[in-house]
Amino acid sequence: MQKSGLQILHLYPNHMNLYGDRGNLIAIQHRALERGIPVEVVHAEPEAPISWRDVDLIFMGGGEDSHQARIAEDFLRRAPELTRALEDGVPMLAICGAYQLLGHYYRTVNGDKLPGIGFLDVTTEAGRPRAIGDVVAHTTLDITPRSLVGFENHGGRTFLGTGAVPLATVQLGQGNNGQDRTEGAMHKHAIGTYLHGSLLPKNPHLTDLLIRWAVDRDGNTDLEPIPMDLELKAHDVILSRC
Amino acid sequence: MLRLWIAVFVARLVGMLSRVSGRGGSSLPGIVARRIDPEVLRKLSVRLPKGVVLLTGTNGKTTTAAMAAFLLKAGGLRVVHNRAGANLILGLTATLVQASRCQVYPPADLALLETDEASIPKASEETHPKALMVTNFFRDQLDRYGELSTTVGLVKQGIAAMDADGWLLLNADDPQVAFLGEDYGRVVYFGLDLNGGDLGSLGQHDAVDARFCPRCGKPLVYRTQYYAHLGDYRCGHCGFVRPIPDWVVSEWDRQEGRITIRSARDTVALPIRMPGIYNVYNLLAAVALSGTLGAPLGPMGAQLETFEPAFGRMEKVIIQGHTVWLALVKNPVGFTQVLQAVGDSGGQRPKWALLVINDRYADGQDVSWLWDVDFERVHQAQHIERWWVSGVRAYDMALRLRYAGIPDHKVDVVQNPSDALEHMLHEAKADVPLYIMPTYTALLEIRQYLTQKGYTRHFREG
Numbered sequence: 001m002q003k004s005g006l007q008i009l010h011l012y013p014n015h016m017n018l019y020g021d022r023g024n025l026i027a028i029q030h031r032a033l034e035r036g037i038p039v040e041v042v043h044a045e046p047e048a049p050i051s052w053r054d055v056d057l058i059f060m061g062g063g064e065d066s067h068q069a070r071i072a073e074d075f076l077r078r079a080p081e082l083t084r085a086l087e088d089g090v091p092m093l094a095i096c097g098a099y100q101l102l103g104h105y106y107r108t109v110n111g112d113k114l115p116g117i118g119f120l121d122v123t124t125e126a127g128r129p130r131a132i133g134d135v136v137a138h139t140t141l142d143i144t145p146r147s148l149v150g151f152e153n154h155g156g157r158t159f160l161g162t163g164a165v166p167l168a169t170v171q172l173g174q175g176n177n178g179q180d181r182t183e184g185a186m187h188k189h190a191i192g193t194y195l196h197g198s199l200l201p202k203n204p205h206l207t208d209l210l211i212r213w214a215v216d217r218d219g220n221t222d223l224e225p226i227p228m229d230l231e232l233k234a235h236d237v238i239l240s241r242c
Numbered sequence: 243m244l245r246l247w248i249a250v251f252v253a254r255l256v257g258m259l260s261r262v263s264g265r266g267g268s269s270l271p272g273i274v275a276r277r278i279d280p281e282v283l284r285k286l287s288v289r290l291p292k293g294v295v296l297l298t299g300t301n302g303k304t305t306t307a308a309m310a311a312f313l314l315k316a317g318g319l320r321v322v323h324n325r326a327g328a329n330l331i332l333g334l335t336a337t338l339v340q341a342s343r344c345q346v347y348p349p350a351d352l353a354l355l356e357t358d359e360a361s362i363p364k365a366s367e368e369t370h371p372k373a374l375m376v377t378n379f380f381r382d383q384l385d386r387y388g389e390l391s392t393t394v395g396l397v398k399q400g401i402a403a404m405d406a407d408g409w410l411l412l413n414a415d416d417p418q419v420a421f422l423g424e425d426y427g428r429v430v431y432f433g434l435d436l437n438g439g440d441l442g443s444l445g446q447h448d449a450v451d452a453r454f455c456p457r458c459g460k461p462l463v464y465r466t467q468y469y470a471h472l473g474d475y476r477c478g479h480c481g482f483v484r485p486i487p488d489w490v491v492s493e494w495d496r497q498e499g500r501i502t503i504r505s506a507r508d509t510v511a512l513p514i515r516m517p518g519i520y521n522v523y524n525l526l527a528a529v530a531l532s533g534t535l536g537a538p539l540g541p542m543g544a545q546l547e548t549f550e551p552a553f554g555r556m557e558k559v560i561i562q563g564h565t566v567w568l569a570l571v572k573n574p575v576g577f578t579q580v581l582q583a584v585g586d587s588g589g590q591r592p593k594w595a596l597l598v599i600n601d602r603y604a605d606g607q608d609v610s611w612l613w614d615v616d617f618e619r620v621h622q623a624q625h626i627e628r629w630w631v632s633g634v635r636a637y638d639m640a641l642r643l644r645y646a647g648i649p650d651h652k653v654d655v656v657q658n659p660s661d662a663l664e665h666m667l668h669e670a671k672a673d674v675p676l677y678i679m680p681t682y683t684a685l686l687e688i689r690q691y692l693t694q695k696g697y698t699r700h701f702r703e704g
Binding site: 027198 | 389390453459637
């Protein structure tokens, strides 16, 4: 089935909006509109009603600890509906704090376990020092080029369970935990990652994949090709640091 | 005493040698002085009759400090103040150490020190400031400082170490700044009281920083919003309200470039040459600070006619007959405000812009922040006809412009900043005003190039 317009659900834009998270939405909108696909972005703050049936793509960013604490309860309350949507193949991009919340739990420095919804088979431990810097990684997704570039800035160390597939293998930077060279995790069409930068503007091939999944969950529809020259030049600046 | 003496004079000698050898290095004398006598900053501060004033906050430090120092000097005080870039503890130390050529102690009544937020606890603990001013809190370079709440915490530590009779000067319009005054007795608030007519296209809000009550965490309600989260707010939940400012801008005539400032003592009309509402805040803060410290308000209007903006802060230079403005950009709110100011200045005339984006440590290595700058909303109103994009991350910037809806044919990418500047100067007609908006290290590069070419007077910068 193919849809004519896309509805993007942006979860907690006022709370979970670290540097440049907005850039990811701008990129999706831009590359969809260039192809004549109308886009509607729906913002949902805590307690806002969400019409899950109409959602074609979900985005959620990272937030300061105090902000994350304010939305955690609401997010967990929505776990059944969100999980159902993700199981149905609705694509989601979850960055940093949102990625951690898709996992089983985040264990703080004090040993408290802050629960997530457990859709991704990952767990996160607080760590020091923060992993900060450019990242170049090689993804297993079927997209061209295979490289993903971004900027990471996270204290948490995320470890993958047996049910999780890493988004990519790190060639520059720390990635999930600085130990196993994995970066991010995926299940169905949900992608969790630590990459900011903003991620999607300079990874147009990943942007297009998300749009393709959003347009047609079975992934059978090819998108009209549009230029990605400038996008890949920005991409190559970081790639060349590897 | 001997130790202090040695520390001061050795440090000065090192500073002199480093300047002669062309290395600039404004923090080196600070390193040397503190190595010889770790108490040097404390000992020098104590001897200032009116003590030390610290000025901090995310944006506006340099311009506010420059204007306040200017007004205090015009008011008859002897003031030592630091240059932009020398605002970490080593820079503050170097500033006091080098204040005189032959005396040990600075021959000044007070030291006005622009201070990086992260250095506030230490600076305050060593100088016990007689006044501490906080301009605003915005997100700034998360890769260096971490979260905003960390910054607020650092400033709180600084407040705790102030002189017992010290004044805390706070921006009433920034909820997180105003909240710092809640448990403090001697607070002076400053803020704007402007109505829609003065604001024109402004008065809408941009997208980035959170606007939650600093006391209870619930969303704030705004009656007026000047930019970002600055405005007249209250919390419907716990009753936290914007404090009534002691120093108020009651009018802003954008065409004539004048503002009216009211205080309990007086009302004055002042010229403001620098465009943008953020410069209204900067001037207000400078007047509130110098007024609180005893500078007379009456003559300020005439005095300000001769004020020259600080290095790269809407600084005007003439190059080959072109009017060129240099305005540092370093975080989303600041960049958005500079763009608004560009739109404000020179009216409807077409303008050209050169954006130079680097990602070295001092610039912030994460360029994500460019995506939080409100190009979508502001680019329509700026009348920028042509964009030149340069620097290490020129392509990220060009992409940002493309995604903001600016057509590719209006954008030129030239990665080397001096080449970009030359191209722009070559192609621009003489009557087109040019605006250069560089990140920090890019500003230094541009400056060095202009100096080399003899386009500007030499200007030493950290």
